[in-house]
Structure formats: structure tokens, C-alpha cells
Amino acid sequence: MIRITRTVAHESAQSEYLLRHYDALHSALVQHLPINFSTLFAKPVKSSDGAIEWYSDLQGQPIPFAQLSAIERDKLQAQIARQLTVLARLREQLSEKEGVDSELLTLLGKISQFPAEEHIWSVDNQPVILWEPMSASASQNIAGNPDLVASQPEQKRKPRWLWWLLLLLFILLLLWLLRGCLPRSHTHIAIKQPNPPVAVKPPQVKPVEQPIKQPIEQPAPTVPEVKPEAVVISPPADVRKRCPSQRKRSQAPEVVVVFDASGSMSISVDVTPQELQYLLQRKAFEYIEREPSRITLAKKSAKKIIDKLPSDMNVSLVAAFDCRHVSASLPFSPTQRPALKRAIDRITPDGKTPLALALEKAGALVDGVNRDAIILLISDGDETCGGDPCAVARALKENKPRLQVNVVDIMSSGAGNCIASQTGGKVFTANSANQFNQVINQAIQDYIPENCNE
Structure with a gap:
């Protein structure tokens, strides 16, 4: 504390x-x-x-x-x-x-x-x-009167800062006058103190790269043995297009839905980036967050598509709330889909956008080597927590060749282009409320067999 x-x-x-x-x-x-x-x-x-x-x-x-x-x-x-x-x-x-x-x-x-x-x-x-x-x-x-909130603190604060400034100037003057009275040995100590921070800086740079690579490289020991088989096995498209009765349960593709739950997802889908800057300057927060918000439409569309998935496919959920707050669920079986939809309803936007960490956790939930896997990433912006989602996507594809990431790009930010291209996936843009259902359907369409009611 x-x-x-x-x-x-x-x-x-x-x-x-x-x-x-x-x-x-x-x-x-x-x-x-x-x-x-x-x-x-x-x-x-x-x-x-x-x-x-x-x-x-x-x-x-x-x-x-x-x-x-x-x-x-x-x-x-x-x-x-x-x-x-x-x-x-x-x-x-x-x-x-x-x-x-x-x-x-x-x-x-x-x-x-x-x-x-x-x-x-x-x-x-x-x-x-x-x-x-x-x-x-x-x-x-x-x-x-919102103007009072901004104006009143200014009037109270000025005298307080003035007294502090005068006190600081007085202390500086006193130190300057007494500088000759101080022992020289103290000056040598003061000069040497800044050296340790300079020596500490190089180690601080290294840990930034390690958190991304360590979790992703965990499957690496098994990759050299299984990777050739993934190429020889029958094309993934054949398995994806089969109904549950035509394939083994272990062949059913795995699905992970990743929600960008950062604060910007609470913004109305009807607000353009230009309008957002204008409204923020005027503190019109209620108008910015009017319904339908981006997160509301994303949750509704995701729940609809979950109902359409075949009855042998498990679905996992990842919600990226903030840099140090990314939650990941265990796979929900087909009989647990009502609980999955309730978990989606509980997602509340807050904080920054940790796309790299969210992808890393989503990748750890699927096989991607002997079994097809699809990560559906729904986001409205760039990585803002210092991670490298492109590097994470590239490492995932190297270790899990049958993994694909499709991105639903809200407001055409372009942030997911690299993620999709690194994994052989696609980007689908949604700029209005009417486009949401259609776009998410297209993003998962290759994993839903036609004319199959199972």
C-alpha cells in the first residue's frame, strides 16, 4: 500500500x-x-x-x-x-x-x-x-455547471503552488550559501550514487522479451516429432467440413473466442474516430458510450455463432481486460454452452489492450498440431501494453501449424492484419451495427459444415 x-x-x-x-x-x-x-x-x-x-x-x-x-x-x-x-x-x-x-x-x-x-x-x-x-x-x-469543476480547483491551487515555489527557492538559496561548509567527502558520495542506476538499466530491457517467448515455446519439445505428420495428414479442410457423425470426436476443430475487453470497447459503434476526439474534448461521455456499444454487439454476435457450431466442438473463452488482467477459461463442452454465454455476458470493458498476452493464452488452450484450431479475435485497436502480437502469432504458427487466427476488426483499425497473415487467417471488418452478425459468421464459416444439423 x-x-x-x-x-x-x-x-x-x-x-x-x-x-x-x-x-x-x-x-x-x-x-x-x-x-x-x-x-x-x-x-x-x-x-x-x-x-x-x-x-x-x-x-x-x-x-x-x-x-x-x-x-x-x-x-x-x-x-x-x-x-x-x-x-x-x-x-x-x-x-x-x-x-x-x-x-x-x-x-x-x-x-x-x-x-x-x-x-x-x-x-x-x-x-x-x-x-x-x-x-x-x-x-x-x-x-x-461542468465549468465549475475545472475553474474552481485552479483558483484554490495557485496560492498553494506559490508557497511551495517560494519554499523551494529558499532551500536552494540556503544550500548554495552553505556549499563551502560541506565536507568534500560528501560530494564524492553524491557523485557516485547515480552510477548504480546506469548499471541496472541493461537487465531491465531483457525481461520484456522473455514473458512472450517462454509460454509460447512450451510445446516446442513435441513439435519436431509431430510437425512432419501435420503436413502428411489429410487436408484440414476435409475434417472441418465433416459433420460430427462423419468424424471422430478427437478430430473436431477446437475454437477459442478472444474478446478485446479494453475500455474503448464500451464506445458506441456509431462513433467515428473523428467524433470521438471531438466528444472527449467536451467530456460528452454519455454520448460516447450510448448503445449499441462495440462490446454489446460483439457479445450478441458471438453468442449467436456459438449456437451454430457443430455438437462435437469445444469452445474456450479469453477476455483481455488490461495489461495484467487477461482471463482464460477451460474448454466449454457442447452441453456447457449456456454457461459459456453467461460468461460472455459478464465481460465488462476496462483498461488497455494486451493483444499479445491474449493470443499467447489462447494458443495454450488448443492442440494445433494433430487437430485443427481456430482463434476468433474480436478487437477494435492496437496493442497498448508493450507486447508484440505479430511475433506471438508467428511463434504460434511455427509450433502449431494447424492453428489459424481470424480477426474481426472493429472500425477498420488494421491492428489485426499482421496477426491474421502470420497464421494464414483472414481479417473481417465491422464498421456498423448491421455488419457485426454477417462479419462474425464469415469469420467462422469454414468451421461449420454445410447441410449439417448435428
Whole structure:
């Protein structure tokens, strides 16, 4: 746990409210929402001098909202808006149930308000809010006039920065005046300290490549023995086009559906990239995420195609939520497809786009040597977690020659072109709601036998 900052409690009643209700808030978020919601609000702790210290379970350097770049601020505000929208919906759902604590509903209502910029911090590219309950009149004023959110923090912040600047200048002047009084041995120590970080930098570059290659090379020991047989075996197309009664269960192709569950998948499919920039500048988040969203259409189309797959084919599910959060399921048998569709319904967009890691996990779920395998990747953008999906796709194809990756490219981003070409797959673009069903049908069509009702 890291300390973000400390603030002076101007109102004792408000301070006590924060300290008394944080545990209830944290428990509600953990119980009803994904894990990333539990880190959205910083934990307040009262220090011995009466100030409030704010802590977070995230690891990284806390950065105030005002010190972020314009692009980083837009991304952070968009993520906060999405999560606050989910909190507001949670409050509505709980209010319809009997036996829900009214104090919890009041608390959820308070934290659903968009915070002032001075209360927003970034830790490891994730938003952290220094939450504090606002009076009814204050929340109404801020909700009714968005300009106040941006203008008021500026007026409060300037005097505070001025005092800090004067203090820094005074310290620098004092150090300069006393420089002759300091022992020279200390200066030698200060000069040598920067050397260790320079020596440490080369090892930091190597681990970036290893996480991708190690999991993918696991099947390598078996590849030299089986690879020649994969070429001699009858063409994969023959097996793919056979009905279940015409092939062994072990010959049925394996399917993995990979969902890009990054934050951008919550954007409406009707919003173009140009419109997105325009709306972000004006913080029109509700219009950006109006239905039908990209993730909604992707889930509906995927569930329809699952119903059309032959009765001897297993289907696995991979959801790429963020750089360090990619979930992969065990294969669902044909009788477990209702559970598979329920798992798809639970996918909620959040974070960045780890395509390389998602492909790596999907490839580990299939044989691809003695058995055909198809990975259906549904995504709307490029890799944003530092991975190399093209290299992963190339390694998968080398180790699993009967594996193919077809890409459903939302909004024609072109991000999946290399992935498909490296594995002998195809790219299918979907730029509107009407194209989704047709495109996903085309992407899996080669694995659905014609005139087969089994």
C-alpha cells in the first residue's frame, strides 16, 4: 500500500464521515463489482495531527491530475466516467431490492458524482479519487455547471503552488550559501550514487522479451516429432467440413473466442474516430458510450455463432481486460454452452489492450498440431501494453501449424492484419451495427459444415 498525499480536515463532521464509511464502501465495491473498482477510491487514514492521509493498494508513482498530459487526462476522465456510470447503475439495481441498507444507497449516490480535478490522481495509469461527501447544494451546483469543476480547483491551487515555489527557492538559496561548509567527502558520495542506476538499466530491457517467448515455446519439445505428420495428414479442410457423425470426436476443430475487453470497447459503434476526439474534448461521455456499444454487439454476435457450431466442438473463452488482467477459461463442452454465454455476458470493458498476452493464452488452450484450431479475435485497436502480437502469432504458427487466427476488426483499425497473415487467417471488418452478425459468421464459416444439423 502506498501513501498518495495528505489533506487537512477542515470540517470534523466531514472527516469522521470519510473514516466511518470507507470500509462499508470498499466492502460493497468488492462484493458487487470487478476488482478494479475497489482501487478507484483512496483509503483515508487519520494521522496524529488530525490530517487525513490517503492510501492506495496500487503500486506506482502517484501523479496529480494537473501534472498529466492532455491525452492522459482525457483517458483518465473517460475511465472515471465509465466507472461512475457503473456505480450509478449499481445503486439503481440495489434500490430495487428489499433489505438493502439505505445508508449504503446514500453512500453510492455521493460517490457517483464526478470529482473535482484536484481530487483525481493517477497511479500506474489507473485513476484514484480522494473521495469526500459533498453537500446537496454543492453537488447540484457542480452537476449543473461542468465549468465549475475545472475553474474552481485552479483558483484554490495557485496560492498553494506559490508557497511551495517560494519554499523551494529558499532551500536552494540556503544550500548554495552553505556549499563551502560541506565536507568534500560528501560530494564524492553524491557523485557516485547515480552510477548504480546506469548499471541496472541493461537487465531491465531483457525481461520484456522473455514473458512472450517462454509460454509460447512450451510445446516446442513435441513439435519436431509431430510437425512432419501435420503436413502428411489429410487436408484440414476435409475434417472441418465433416459433420460430427462423419468424424471422430478427437478430430473436431477446437475454437477459442478472444474478446478485446479494453475500455474503448464500451464506445458506441456509431462513433467515428473523428467524433470521438471531438466528444472527449467536451467530456460528452454519455454520448460516447450510448448503445449499441462495440462490446454489446460483439457479445450478441458471438453468442449467436456459438449456437451454430457443430455438437462435437469445444469452445474456450479469453477476455483481455488490461495489461495484467487477461482471463482464460477451460474448454466449454457442447452441453456447457449456456454457461459459456453467461460468461460472455459478464465481460465488462476496462483498461488497455494486451493483444499479445491474449493470443499467447489462447494458443495454450488448443492442440494445433494433430487437430485443427481456430482463434476468433474480436478487437477494435492496437496493442497498448508493450507486447508484440505479430511475433506471438508467428511463434504460434511455427509450433502449431494447424492453428489459424481470424480477426474481426472493429472500425477498420488494421491492428489485426499482421496477426491474421502470420497464421494464414483472414481479417473481417465491422464498421456498423448491421455488419457485426454477417462479419462474425464469415469469420467462422469454414468451421461449420454445410447441410449439417448435428
